[in-house]
Amino acid sequence: MKIKVLKLDASSAGDIELNDAVFGLEPRADILHRVVTWQLEKRRGTARPTRERADVARSGKKLGNQKGGGTARHGDRRAPVFIGGGKAHGARLRDFNPSLNKKVRALGLKMALSAKAKDGSLIIVEALDVAEGKTKTLAGQLAGLGFGKKALVIDGEALNISFAHASSNLKGVNLLPAIGANVYDILNHDTLVLTRAAVEKLEARFHG
Structure with a gap:
């Protein structure tokens, strides 16, 4: 699957080929429900x-x-x-200590990513560098990208400091490292935004 890569100013930065084994699956509601239920139950304290x-x-x-x-x-x-x-x-x-097979959990994450790619709510950006980490600058850029009311931004191994500072006061924009990608947060946001580094990390996570 080929998808456009954008910069934060909405200009083009080329294309990227997404692995169909990660982003091209047919989502199944029963698998996604099982993983989300397991994830929420794991949050509950004893x-x-x-x-x-x-x-x-x-x-x-x-x-x-x-x-x-x-x-x-x-x-x-x-x-x-x-x-x-x-x-x-x-x-x-x-x-509350439910268990769920690792293969099912991995399959659920792939299906959540595939669901966002299928319905057109997946955006790939080149990088998350924001000039001087200014919230006003970032707010104008996000309006041009069409992030929607709630957007989950997933970066690579570490979070971009300038983007983290600039987005901290923006309602509806949440930031995670690639290691923190999970089914509940992906499905709970209108738009999923991945950096190139995040795509590489996620694909390596399943096909390392």
Whole structure:
């Protein structure tokens, strides 16, 4: 698949040949759904449990006589009514640690990239250099490129500092290194923007 490469000022910088094994697959909703569900579940933290009556280490000896003491007939100090006793109806352990085959995860990322290439919302840029890292300069350039309301920009091995500074105050523009490319963020943005370095990194990730 051949696609145009643009500069930030919207001028042409030639063409690039995209690997069909990465950018030319037919997207499958079931695969994308499985990967996005797995990714969001992995974000959830473990719900920590509280110690209930059976978990508290205290004496099991009966506090006093069953009758004649003038107090309630308690059996031991692990009861929830005592300080240091177990929690009544406390939170239970809930550990969200789903698993998903590596091949399915890799296939999901390829399909997410292919989906953006197929619907025309993939933009390839030569580089992300912004003069003096000025937000005003970058905002004018992005308007000419047609980034849309929400754009995910993926750079190569390291982020371009000038672009990172210039885009930090722009709403709807998010920046990731190639290693951070993921299905959820790609699908959650209107436009996917890749640099040449990002394309090389992503293709090498699957066909290194």
